[in-house]
Amino acid sequence: MSKKVLVAYGSRYGSTEEIARAIGEILEKEGLKTQVLDLKRTKQKEWPPLASFDAVLVGSGIKIGRWTDEASSFLKKHAGELKTLKANGLVVGVFVSCGLAVNPEQRQEAQQKYIEKILTEIGIKDAVDTYDAFGGVYDLSPSAPMGFLDKKMLAMGAKQMVKDGTVTEGARNDLRDWNQIRTFADHFVDLVKNTGKEN
Ligand SMILES: Cc1cc2nc3c(=O)[nH]c(=O)nc-3n(C[C@H](O)[C@H](O)[C@H](O)COP(=O)(O)O)c2cc1C
Secondary structure (H helix, E strand, O other): OOOEEEEEEEOOOOHHHHHHHHHHHHHHHOOOEEEEEEHHHOOHHHOOOHHHOOEEEEEEEOEOOEOOHHHHHHHHHOHHHHHHHHHOOOEEEEEEEOOHHHOHHHHHHHHHHHHHHHHHHHOOHHHOOEEEEEOOEEEOOOOOOOOHHHHHHHHHHOHHHHHOOOOOOOOEEEOOOHHHHHHHHHHHHHHHHHOOOOO
């Protein structure tokens, strides 16, 4: 029987959503039965039971240093269960999409600030098998899917990147490294295929 994976994500402007869906497609192609769950649009009572999966991957976008409330609630709510299921072979992965990880030299810092810190706070760092910080989208176009204040904040945060030519003013800048995402997905597939959940 094919193994089951839950990819649960929280995304404010769509970048993490696209990453979650792309990873979901890779997992499906590798023969894993994958459910991709939008935590912002799904009520907590409709979250599927983790015990029915062989692996769980949780992703969030970052805004002012913070995960989406829904994705952090998901981890907090399932902290105890994740640790118990992990001991029984559940594979657990985490990722974020953020501006800091755009520069490969700052990816480790992004992992520390946006992943390791929250996992330690929630007390589940040891329950997580693999994690990574991916770059994000800097949508500086007038039609960016965000409110006035968020646009202002993003423009301020992107000032240096405009100066050094990393992003273009007035445009949607996709700074995600799809090879990095692919490598992470492949590694996750290996972990799921090679880890046996005792039934
Ligand atoms: C208002 C705003 C604040 C942001 N704050 C941060 C931040 O503190 N650190 C960071 O690395 N990236 C920051 N970013 C960049 C986002 O993390 C990036 O755009 C990411 O792709 C968003 O993911 P999402 O589209 O799934 O929400 C910010 C973006 C916006 C629009």
